[in-house]
Amino acid sequence: MKRNQWMLAGASLLLAGSLAGCASSNNTNAEAEEGNAAAGQTKLVYWSIDRHDSDFIEQKISEYEGLNPDVDIEFKVMADNYAQSVDIAFSSKQAPDILRVDTGNVPTWVKKGYLESFDEYITPEMKSRFESILINEKNTVDGKIYTLPNIGQFWRLIYNVDLFEKAGITEPPTTLAEMVEDAKKITEVGKAEGAYGLAGNFKSGSGFERIAHPITTLSKTEGQEGFNFQTGQFDFGMYKETLEALRQIVEDGSMMPGSESLDIDPLRAQFAQGKIGMYFNHSVEPSVYKTQFPTEIRWAAALPPTIDGQQNGVSQVISGSYLAMSKDSANKEAAWKFIEWMYSDDVQTAYQEGGYGVSVIPSVAAAAKAPDIAGIEYFLPTKFDGIYPATPFGATEGRLEGTKKMDVFNRYIFTGGDLDKEIQDLNTRYNAALEKAVAAGDTTVEAQPDFSAADLQGSLVIE
Amino acid sequence: MNGTKRQINAWTFVAPSLILTLIFGVYPVFWALKYMFYDYQGFGTPLFIGLDNFERLFRDKDFWHSVVNTFIYAGGKLIITIPLSFILAVVLNRALKGRQLLRAIYFMPTVISASVMAIVFYVIFNSYNGMVNQLLLGAGIISSPIDWLGAKYALLTAIIIAIWGAIGNYMLLFIAGLQNIPEDLYEAASIDGAGPLRKMWSITVPMLGPVLQMIIMLAITVSLKGYESIMVLTEGGPYGKTEVMYLYLYKLFFPVSSGGSSIQQFGYGSAVGFTTAVIVGLITLIYFYVSKKLNDIY
Numbered sequence: 001m002k003r004n005q006w007m008l009a010g011a012s013l014l015l016a017g018s019l020a021g022c023a024s025s026n027n028t029n030a031e032a033e034e035g036n037a038a039a040g041q042t043k044l045v046y047w048s049i050d051r052h053d054s055d056f057i058e059q060k061i062s063e064y065e066g067l068n069p070d071v072d073i074e075f076k077v078m079a080d081n082y083a084q085s086v087d088i089a090f091s092s093k094q095a096p097d098i099l100r101v102d103t104g105n106v107p108t109w110v111k112k113g114y115l116e117s118f119d120e121y122i123t124p125e126m127k128s129r130f131e132s133i134l135i136n137e138k139n140t141v142d143g144k145i146y147t148l149p150n151i152g153q154f155w156r157l158i159y160n161v162d163l164f165e166k167a168g169i170t171e172p173p174t175t176l177a178e179m180v181e182d183a184k185k186i187t188e189v190g191k192a193e194g195a196y197g198l199a200g201n202f203k204s205g206s207g208f209e210r211i212a213h214p215i216t217t218l219s220k221t222e223g224q225e226g227f228n229f230q231t232g233q234f235d236f237g238m239y240k241e242t243l244e245a246l247r248q249i250v251e252d253g254s255m256m257p258g259s260e261s262l263d264i265d266p267l268r269a270q271f272a273q274g275k276i277g278m279y280f281n282h283s284v285e286p287s288v289y290k291t292q293f294p295t296e297i298r299w300a301a302a303l304p305p306t307i308d309g310q311q312n313g314v315s316q317v318i319s320g321s322y323l324a325m326s327k328d329s330a331n332k333e334a335a336w337k338f339i340e341w342m343y344s345d346d347v348q349t350a351y352q353e354g355g356y357g358v359s360v361i362p363s364v365a366a367a368a369k370a371p372d373i374a375g376i377e378y379f380l381p382t383k384f385d386g387i388y389p390a391t392p393f394g395a396t397e398g399r400l401e402g403t404k405k406m407d408v409f410n411r412y413i414f415t416g417g418d419l420d421k422e423i424q425d426l427n428t429r430y431n432a433a434l435e436k437a438v439a440a441g442d443t444t445v446e447a448q449p450d451f452s453a454a455d456l457q458g459s460l461v462i463e
Numbered sequence: 464m465n466g467t468k469r470q471i472n473a474w475t476f477v478a479p480s481l482i483l484t485l486i487f488g489v490y491p492v493f494w495a496l497k498y499m500f501y502d503y504q505g506f507g508t509p510l511f512i513g514l515d516n517f518e519r520l521f522r523d524k525d526f527w528h529s530v531v532n533t534f535i536y537a538g539g540k541l542i543i544t545i546p547l548s549f550i551l552a553v554v555l556n557r558a559l560k561g562r563q564l565l566r567a568i569y570f571m572p573t574v575i576s577a578s579v580m581a582i583v584f585y586v587i588f589n590s591y592n593g594m595v596n597q598l599l600l601g602a603g604i605i606s607s608p609i610d611w612l613g614a615k616y617a618l619l620t621a622i623i624i625a626i627w628g629a630i631g632n633y634m635l636l637f638i639a640g641l642q643n644i645p646e647d648l649y650e651a652a653s654i655d656g657a658g659p660l661r662k663m664w665s666i667t668v669p670m671l672g673p674v675l676q677m678i679i680m681l682a683i684t685v686s687l688k689g690y691e692s693i694m695v696l697t698e699g700g701p702y703g704k705t706e707v708m709y710l711y712l713y714k715l716f717f718p719v720s721s722g723g724s725s726i727q728q729f730g731y732g733s734a735v736g737f738t739t740a741v742i743v744g745l746i747t748l749i750y751f752y753v754s755k756k757l758n759d760i761y
Contacts, residue, residue, distance in 0.1 A: 258610055
């Protein structure tokens with residue numbers, strides 16, 4: 001009896017021990033793998049969030065390892081809850097040497113002490129290749145470089161040519177009024193088959209932004225994300241015309257039913273089935289319709305419409321960050337060599353030609369051929385595409401009190417209301433939050449009285 | 464066995480779960496109790512701000528709106544789930560052919576993850592090609608698709624999904640309670656001429672008293688804390704119409720949606736966490752006080 005009791009107690013302790021040990025099992029694996037690497041080899045761990053290009057990256061890693069037999073790179077795609085995974089990795093001293101970083105996370109990760117600056121490692125030649133596209137709080141923090149850009153999201157109005165022809169429309173809309181009218185015409189001829197004029201993935205906060213940002217940035221010159229660079233203040237009035245147009249589309253019954261709760265993938269699936277006349281998205285769409293949702297419909301894409309047909313600014317290109325180096329890395333020199341190679345014109349040209357994205361690096365954009373993917377031609381850089389400076393939007397929303405702008409705007413689009421009052425309230429609250437964010441040192445973005453998005457025209461094409 | 468040995472044995476058995484509870488249950492509570500007085504976003508030096516987070520919380524209409532949504536969600540779920548699972552338990556506690564299979568079928572949703580459940584229900588309820596609309600349209604009950612996940616019906620849809628997911632679980636707990644009622648009480652009542660309804664009201668319900676009290680308490684706390692399926696289904700939208708307390712809290716610690724800030728708000732989140740815990744605790748206490756009679760009857 002006594003022996004049994006002690007055996008049970010021992011078993012319980014073993015179980016508890018194994019549970020507690022779970023936390024450190026990765027570490028043990030890492031050590032074991034390190035042990036597996038050939039003697040004298042430097043082991044690098046590389047984390048990415050991108051699944052779509054993982055085959056290409058793995059191929060490039062093999063190539064690099066072939067050129068550098070003394071380096072062994074372990075590549076992991078950590079697609080889900082990436083930011084949390086990175087937080088945990090750094091707090092448990094298991095951080096990767098090289099990591100993919102999103103634009104919005106650069107200042108935060110620098111402040112958390114995760115990232116090593118490139119300044120000590122980057123050569124003047126390499127720096128000069130990127131100098132024209134480096135952006136404060138996207139690539140640099142307090143004047144130091146922490147990541148460099150590679151590809152960009154080029155935003156377009158994507159439309160179903162078959163539905164346009166059926167509705168008797170010959171050209172994609174160039175003004176908001178035309179967009180509203182076209183959506184109405186498409187719905188009139190398509191509704192019986194379940195096809196509607198316009199759709200948006202309004203389940204996510206990005207639903208509104210996917211439509212409003214391209215239209216507003218190409219129409220106006222003062223800023224983006226609601227931030228007016230000229231005054232250094234938030235002014236959501238920049239979205240007024242776009243919001244009114246979207247409200248009109250809902251009132252006309254030309255917005256696809258269910259858009260309020262639509263995700264981007266179900267939206268794409270519906271577009272591929274010919275149920276959507278128009279929607280807005282970026283340069284990843286051709287590869288989506290090639291692999292994820294192969295479609296029989298004829299589709300095309302065009303520059304976003306503007307408020308009055310005038311292209312005063314540039315359609316925002318979301319870009320800015322790609323690879324970063326861990327401050328905790330024990331092999332920074334080796335990690336940098338690999339990063340440098342990944343950013344080389346050769347690798348980045350192969351990346352674009354492989355169809356994984358459209359490069360914003362001028363030397364690559366000039367040399368790389370268009371990828372062999374149907375529809376990519378609509379998304380290649382034009383004079384009217386440009387990278388905006390970073391706004392303090394993320395830092396501000398981190399201090400915001402009350403309803404976020406995405407909920408306010410979505411509510412207006414689907415239920416109406418006093419738009420001027422809503423905009424005024426948003427301006428007051430966001431500017432109060434901005435003041436707090438500046439006081440707390442969350443952002444260093446300042447007013448640029450001379451800013452004009454018109455100056456960004458032509459910045460991504462070498463003529 | 465002497466006293467010391469007995470103590471050692473007892474502590475040996477208690478220690479593993481106690482250690483894990485202290486690390487993963489108690490420590491985070493103390494952590495939150497500290498940081499609810501700080502301005503802290505997960506990096507830099509936390510700044511002591513006294514009661515500012517609570518002042519903000521009382522001004523925060525979105526939070527109180529989520530509290531109201533939580534009450535509607537939990538109330539709607541409980542009002543349907545408890546009677547329905549009780550009736551099912553009574554029916555499936557009888558000598559019914561195939562009752563084990565039926566019990567298993569009703570219990571099935573309990574073992575399915577809330578997120579998976581929500582994805583499946585998204586396919587069923589979406590307005591453009593969802594099965595519910597197709598069935599209703601086919602039967603001529605509706606003339607145009609209903610936007611089940613839109614502002615008007617999204618909370619109702621979330622309640623329907625919650626009911627579907629919970630009935631089997633509470634049914635099983637009721638069955639366990641029913642099986643503890645001595646059969647001779649029913650036999651004596653039958654001899655006295657009591658009908659099925661009389662037996663249900665005068666024997667089953669009172670004899671279930673303490674079990675019923677526990678089941679309802681469990682159902683209240685689980686419903687007030689539920690958010691997982693809503694997070695997958697609507698992320699709290701459209702524009703906050705399905706935002707519930709714990710989803711609101713979760714988003715402060717782990718921002719989920721693209722298009723918003725990805726900055727964590729540990730300080731304010733801790734204050735919200737403390738307040739939600741107090742709300743759930745108070746409701747549970749009130750329930751215990753009100754339901755004291757359920758315990759007395761037995």
